[in-house]
Amino acid sequence: MQLIENHKTTGIPLSPKAKLSARNVDVFYGDKQAIHDVSLDIGENEVIALIGPSGCGKSTFLRTLNRMNDTIDICNIKGEILLDNENIYDPKVDTVPLRARVGMVFQKPNPFPKSIYDNVAYGPRIHGLAQSRVELDETVEKSLQRAGLWNEVKDRLHAPGTGLSGGQQQRLCIARTIAVDPEVILMDEPCSALDPIATAKIEELIDDLREKYTIAIVTHSMQQAARVSQRTAYFHLGQLIEVNPTDQVFTTPQHELTEAYITGRFG
Amino acid sequence: MTNSKATNSKTSTEATTMTTTNLTTREKVELSLARRRAAETRFRLYGMVSVFFGMLCLVVLFTDIASKGTSVFKQTSLTTEITLDSGYLGINKDSSIEDIRFANFEGLIKRHFAKSVKPKGRKAKRELFKLISPGAAWQLQELVLANPTAIDSTVTIELLMDDDVDQWFKHDFGNDVVDNGRLSEQQLAWLMTWIEEGQLDSHFNTLFFTNGDSREPELAGIHGAIKGTLLTLMVTLILSFPIGVAAAIYLEEFAPRNRITEIVEININNLAAVPSIIFGLLGMAIFINIFGVARSTPLLGGLVLTLMTLPTIIISARAAIKAVPPSIREAAYGLGASKNQVVFHHVLPLAMPGMLTGTILGMAQALGETAPLLMIGMVAFVVDVPGFINDPSTVLPVQIFLWSDSPERAFLERTSGAILVLLSFLVVMNTTAVILRRRLERRW
Numbered sequence: 001m002q003l004i005e006n007h008k009t010t011g012i013p014l015s016p017k018a019k020l021s022a023r024n025v026d027v028f029y030g031d032k033q034a035i036h037d038v039s040l041d042i043g044e045n046e047v048i049a050l051i052g053p054s055g056c057g058k059s060t061f062l063r064t065l066n067r068m069n070d071t072i073d074i075c076n077i078k079g080e081i082l083l084d085n086e087n088i089y090d091p092k093v094d095t096v097p098l099r100a101r102v103g104m105v106f107q108k109p110n111p112f113p114k115s116i117y118d119n120v121a122y123g124p125r126i127h128g129l130a131q132s133r134v135e136l137d138e139t140v141e142k143s144l145q146r147a148g149l150w151n152e153v154k155d156r157l158h159a160p161g162t163g164l165s166g167g168q169q170q171r172l173c174i175a176r177t178i179a180v181d182p183e184v185i186l187m188d189e190p191c192s193a194l195d196p197i198a199t200a201k202i203e204e205l206i207d208d209l210r211e212k213y214t215i216a217i218v219t220h221s222m223q224q225a226a227r228v229s230q231r232t233a234y235f236h237l238g239q240l241i242e243v244n245p246t247d248q249v250f251t252t253p254q255h256e257l258t259e260a261y262i263t264g265r266f267g
Numbered sequence: 268m269t270n271s272k273a274t275n276s277k278t279s280t281e282a283t284t285m286t287t288t289n290l291t292t293r294e295k296v297e298l299s300l301a302r303r304r305a306a307e308t309r310f311r312l313y314g315m316v317s318v319f320f321g322m323l324c325l326v327v328l329f330t331d332i333a334s335k336g337t338s339v340f341k342q343t344s345l346t347t348e349i350t351l352d353s354g355y356l357g358i359n360k361d362s363s364i365e366d367i368r369f370a371n372f373e374g375l376i377k378r379h380f381a382k383s384v385k386p387k388g389r390k391a392k393r394e395l396f397k398l399i400s401p402g403a404a405w406q407l408q409e410l411v412l413a414n415p416t417a418i419d420s421t422v423t424i425e426l427l428m429d430d431d432v433d434q435w436f437k438h439d440f441g442n443d444v445v446d447n448g449r450l451s452e453q454q455l456a457w458l459m460t461w462i463e464e465g466q467l468d469s470h471f472n473t474l475f476f477t478n479g480d481s482r483e484p485e486l487a488g489i490h491g492a493i494k495g496t497l498l499t500l501m502v503t504l505i506l507s508f509p510i511g512v513a514a515a516i517y518l519e520e521f522a523p524r525n526r527i528t529e530i531v532e533i534n535i536n537n538l539a540a541v542p543s544i545i546f547g548l549l550g551m552a553i554f555i556n557i558f559g560v561a562r563s564t565p566l567l568g569g570l571v572l573t574l575m576t577l578p579t580i581i582i583s584a585r586a587a588i589k590a591v592p593p594s595i596r597e598a599a600y601g602l603g604a605s606k607n608q609v610v611f612h613h614v615l616p617l618a619m620p621g622m623l624t625g626t627i628l629g630m631a632q633a634l635g636e637t638a639p640l641l642m643i644g645m646v647a648f649v650v651d652v653p654g655f656i657n658d659p660s661t662v663l664p665v666q667i668f669l670w671s672d673s674p675e676r677a678f679l680e681r682t683s684g685a686i687l688v689l690l691s692f693l694v695v696m697n698t699t700a701v702i703l704r705r706r707l708e709r710r711w
Contacts, residue, residue: 068597071596112598113595
C-alpha cells in the first residue's frame with residue numbers, strides 16, 4: 001500500500017464549535033514521517049473516534065494533542081494545534097497547565113502503586129485544586145462517582161489501586177483524569193485490555209462524560225466507534241482519509257479506503 | 268488410520284536407507300527429539316556440577332575458617348586467690364587514680380606465684396612468670412580502679428594466661444606447642460598441677476570483643492577494628508548514597524542525551540572495574556596531599572571507599588530507575604505533573620528498593636575492602652579504640668591482614684575469628700538487602 005499523493009481529507013474535518021484544531025500537522029520520528037499533513041477539528045462536547053489499521057498514526061496523532069510526544073526525543077512536530085485558538089506548540093506554552101486541560105487515558109490501565117484515594121487525589125494535589133482536606137475528599141468522591149466507580153470502592157478507598165480488576169483500574173484512571181477537571185480527554189484504546197462487560201461500562205461512561213468534556217478516542221473496535229462517537233476519522237498510513245458523522249462513515253463511506261477498512265478487507 | 272501409519276513408517280524405513288529427505292515431518296521431529304533431550308540433560312548436568320562445585324568450595328572455606336576460628340571465643344585463665352597487699356603496692360583506699368595506675372601489680376603477681384609455686388632458681392622463676400600474661404597485671408589494676416576498697420583484701424580472680432598456655436590448653440594439650448619448645452617440662456608440670464586443682468580453665472573470651480589490637484595475642488581484640496569499620500562505613504554511606512542517587516537521577520532523567528553524557532556514562536562503567544588499590548593511590552594523592560586529611564582515619568578511609576562504591580551505587584540506581592515502568596511516568600505526565608514531580612513522586616519511590624539494595628551491596632563490598640586502605644595508612648598498628656572519624660583506626664579486613672602476618676599461633680586463631688566476625692557482618696548486610704527488597708517491592 002502506498003501513500004496517496006496530494007490527498008485531501010474527504011468529508012468534513014472541520015467543525016464550527018472547534019475546541020481543539022489541528023492544522024497541517026506533520027509528525028516525524030527521526031527521519032520517518034508518521035503523520036502527513038493532518039487537519040482536523042474536535043468540537044466541543046463531542047466524541048470523535050479515530051480509527052484505522054495498526055501503525056496508521058492515530059495514536060501518534062492523539063499524543064500530539066497534549067504534547068505527550070515531547071517525552072520522546074526524536075519526535076518532531078510541524079504545523080499547529082490550537083486549543084481555544086491558542087497554539088499549544090508555541091514555545092511559550094508550558095506543558096504542565098496544558099496537560100491539566102487536556103487529560104489522557106492510556107491503553108493499559110496504569111494506576112499509581114498507591115491507594116485508590118491517592119490515585120484520584122494526585123492530580124488535584126499537584127495542581128493545588130483543593131484548599132482543604134474536605135474539599136479534596138469531595139473532589140475524589142465526585143470524580144469516582146462520575147467514573148461510576150464510587151459504589152464499588154467507597155469502603156476501601158485506602159486499598160491499593162493496583163488491587164482492582166482491569167476494568168475497575170481503567171475507570172480509576174478515568175476518575176484520576178477527570179479529578180483535574182480537564183476540558184478535553186484523550187483516550188488511547190481505553191478498552192483494548194478489558195473484557196466485554198468492563199468495555200460496556202467504559203463506553204457508557206464515555207457517553208455520560210460527553211456532556212461535560214470533549215473526547216477523542218482511538219479504537220480498534222469499529223463497533224465501539226459506532227457506539228460512542230458522533231464523528232469518526234479514518235487514518236491510513238499517517239494520512240487522514242475521511243472524517244464524517246459516524247452513522248455516515250459506517251453506512252455510506254465516501255472514500256474507497258474507508259469502505260475497504262470497515263468492510264474488513266484489510267486492517 | 269493405523270493402516271496409513273504403518274505404510275508410512277514402512278516407506279520411511281526404505282527412504283532412510285536412500286535419503287533422509289523423504290521422511291515425514293513427524294518422523295524428522297522424532298529423530299531430532301533424542302538429540303534435543305540429550306542436550307537438555309547434558310546442560311542440566313553441567314549446571315548441577317557447577318552449583319555443587321560452588322557449594323563445595325563454600326563448605327570447605329567455612330569449615331576451615333570455623334574450625335580454626337571458633338577456639339578464639341574461649342580464653343584460658345587461672346583462677347587464683349591473691350591478696351592485694353597495700354604495703355607492697357604502695358597504695359591505699361584513698362590513693363588517686365594516677366597512683367593506682369603506677370602501682371606495681373606485675374610485681375605483686377610475680378611475688379604471689381613465687382610464694383605459692385616456689386620455683387627453684389632464676390631460670391625456673393622466669394619460666395613460671397612466662398606462663399602468666401602481661402594482661403594479668405592490667406586485670407588486677409582494673410579491679411582496683413573499679414573498687415579501691417578491695418585493697419588489702421584477698422580477691423579471687425581469673426588471671427589471663429599466656430598465649431602459649433592458651434593454645435596448649437585449648438588444643439587438647441597440643442603437641443606442637445610442646446614440640447616447638449614453647450613450653451618446657453617444668454612449665455608443663457606446673458600447668459598439670461593447676462589443672463588437677465581445677466584452677467586452670469577456659470572461659471568465654473570477652474577481651475576479644477572489648478580490646479583493641481595488641482602485641483600480645485591473648486590481649487588482642489577486634490573492638491578497635493569493628494569501631495573503625497563502622498565509622499568508615501558511616502562516612503562512606505553518608506557520602507556515597509546521596510551523591511550516587513543524585514547522579515543516577517540526573518543521568519537517567521534530566522541529562523540531555525549527547526556526547527558528553529555518553530562519555531560520563533562510559534567512564535562510570537569503567538570506574539566500577541578499576542582495581543581498588545588505584546582508588547587508594549588516588550585518595551592518597553588527593554585527600555592526603557592536597558586536602559591534608561589526616562592519615563589512617565575513618566574519615567579518610569570513608570572518602571576513599573566512597574570513590575570506590577560510587578560507581579556501583581550509580582549503576583544499580585540507574586538500573587532501578589530504568590526498571591520503573593514507563594506507564595507510570597506517562598500516567599503522571601498525562602495528569603500534568605512536572606518533571607520534578609514525576610521523578611520525586613513516582614520514579615524515586617518505585618526505584619528506592621533497587622537503589623537501597625545496590626547501596627547495601629556496595630557497602631558490603633566496601634566492608635571487605637583492604638587494598639585501598641593499605642595505601643592510606645589504615646594498616647598502622649592502632650591499640651586505641653577510635654572514638655570518632657578523625658581518630659587513627661584500622662578496619663576489620665586490614666586487622667585480619669595484619670594478624671595473618673604475625674608468627675604466633677594464637678594470632679592465626681584470631682585471624683580466623685576476625686574473619687568469622689567479618690563474614691557474619693556480610694551475611695547480615697546481604698540478608699538485610701534481600702529482606703528490604705522483598706518488603707519494599709511493589710507490584711504493578
